[in-house]
Amino acid sequence: MSDLVFDEEFVRSLLKEQHPDLADLELRLVDGGWDNQMWRLGEDLAVRLPRTERASALLEKEHRWLPALAPRLPLPVPVPVRRGEPSERFPETWIVTTWVAGEPADRAPIDRGPDAAEALAGFLAALHREAPGDAPSSPIRGVPLERLTAEVERRVQNAASGATLARMREVWDDAVAADAW
Known part of the structure; x- marks a missing residue:
């Protein structure tokens, strides 16, 4: 799996197979992402499909940990709401998350005013807590x-x-x- 790219037909087929109640929602590709390709699903959701070797394992961690972290963070984060299981059609874990409106930081002007730095500092302070004993670690x-x-x-x-x-x-x-x- 090396930087895969998926088309709308494939993404919709995964949804039909595993989450048919979501399969008819509007679906559009979202630009950006390192390890996952992201599709906006309807108004409130996104589909994240792994396209690198490490991405599926990262999505599994997100599915486990983001719902627990999100309530204590001062900014919205994409919270997984559904999990796509490996199948014959696609042998990797994938997820459906909540959609977080906004512009990715790597695509936005660096000068967002003084509130941006304070918001980031508040987010990092809220995130920087001792991890539970069963929290995953990352080699990278x-x-x-x-x-x-x-x-x-x-x-x-x-x-x-x-x-x-x-x-x-x-x-x-x-x-x-x-x-x-």
Whole structure:
């Protein structure tokens, strides 16, 4: 599974197979996402389909943990409401979540005013709590950045060229050179 792309017919067929009550809702592709392809489903939902090797396991964690985290967070997060099970049609876990209106941070202007920084700080403070004993850990989160260089290089190579690629590498190199926590 390497950066799969799904079409509307396929997504609708998954819904018909496992969640037929949702299959007739409007369905439209949403731009963005690293590990999942996302489709807006009706007005209030989204379908997230894994397109990288690690994505299915991440979606399973989201399905388990986001409903518990969401009530204590000061900003909305996409809460899984349905789970798509692996099947002959698609051998991976996928989810249906609530839709969170807004623009992804990586697609929005960086200058959102002073409220944006305070909102982010409040969100991170609410999230930063001691995890329950059965909470999952990640081999790629909270690790020294240099361990992620090969993956970042692969991603930026596919996303940029020329001066933009050179600048992205410069920013990454600067981040890797920073003191470890």
